[in-house]
Amino acid sequence: MTAFALLRESCPALFSLMSALFGTIIGSFLGVVAERIPPMLLDDEARINLLFPASHCPSCQHELAWWENIPLVSWLALRGRCYHCGSAIPLRLWLLEAFTFLFFGATAWFLPDIPTLFSLWLLSAFLLPLALIDLRHLLLPDCLTQPLLWTGLLVQLAHPTLPLSDAIVGAVVGYLFLWLLYWTFRLVTGREGLGYGDFKLLAALGAWCGWQALPSVILLASLTGIAGYCLFIKSNNKAASIPFGPALAVAGVITFILQSYSLTPLIICQMIFDIFSIRE
Ligand SMILES: [Zn+2]
Incomplete structure (x- = not known):
């Protein structure tokens, strides 16, 4: 190093x-x-x-x-x-x-330091093929999501950026949040809104970024998903099934980079708000 x-x-x-x-x-x-x-x-x-x-x-x-x-x-x-x-x-x-x-x-x-840089490269080496496979096949294979989760915990052991307990809770809460959303949506509408791969991917991102980052990952992923839908999928009239994995992957990478500068989307919104309120 x-x-x-x-x-x-x-x-x-x-x-x-x-x-x-x-x-x-x-x-x-x-x-x-x-x-x-x-x-x-x-x-x-x-x-x-x-x-x-x-x-x-x-x-x-x-x-x-x-x-x-x-x-x-x-x-x-x-x-x-x-x-x-x-x-x-x-x-x-x-x-x-x-x-x-x-x-x-x-x-x-x-990026601020070498361990963070190498961690980000490792994270993206899993997220890129996951996003591409989900885009083409609507599939997030276990053989990528599960090692991504273990790797996230091991990276937190080797180069802790947050307490290990935050990473473990992040993995559990990430999985449970989408699992609950899936069953609520299914019971209300009778349709499947998400895949089990999405739960595992958010669990892995929880392990990499900690439970505190999950709201911003979900917010960014939802915005990315809506933007992707409007830009690409809607124009191709292929609205039957929309992969959520690529949006989660983009949100995971952005959140990880922001965290390396001790930033969250909420802090950035606050900073933008402060700039505008000073001007007024
Ligand atoms: Zn040939």
């Missing part, structure tokens, strides 16, 4: 660039996670795991050479097409690598 802190202090631009390049490698792996976990869980015939078979073209099955597998660069060099058969390589994989490039580079620049 000290070596990273020294590098960041002496040459922040180099540290940010190295973090961004590391981010593209992580983004490339997270793309594999997001693409392979749904068939691993849903398709009994699929004989794949996260490591085997090696990266290949899903259309012609040819195994990618090293130069076809360079994060960010290869997709651009190949103009988004397989070198052998010409079939399209999904743009979403390149966008994910571009996002992690920017996200890792930017957070390396502005």
Whole structure:
């Protein structure tokens, strides 16, 4: 940790660039996670795991050479097409690598300290594939939500930002809150409003951010969900089922970053209110 802190202090631009390049490698792996976990869980015939078979073209099955597998660069060099058969390589994989490039580079620049930075990267390495899988398959797999919860508790043990009891209560209350909401909604309307994956994801965010952060996570997730619905889903007329996981993921990352500056959305609202009341 000290070596990273020294590098960041002496040459922040180099540290940010190295973090961004590391981010593209992580983004490339997270793309594999997001693409392979749904068939691993849903398709009994699929004989794949996260490591085997090696990266290949899903259309012609040819195994990618090293130069076809360079994060960010290869997709651009190949103009988004397989070198052998010409079939399209999904743009979403390149966008994910571009996002992690920017996200890792930017957070390396502005987050207050190295342990918080590495914790945030770990948190987002779970939340990104969860959000992508939920967007495409309406699924939040246990094999990601449960390790995310344990990891949150272990991070609080290794680098405590809040009492461990707050993290444990956060996990329990996060689960129970959405569980109660689910059953209330179901008893009143006869329909299912949320999935069990949502409860587990909020439990995990409770473990990472503490029970005190849950109201702001839920508030931010609701606002993100409404914005996402208005911007994307409503215009595509696909309103049948709306994934809540991506909104929870965005809210979790924002809350974690705000907490690293000892801020909450309520404090920010208060600050904005104070600024306006001073002007008047
Ligand atoms: Zn091909």
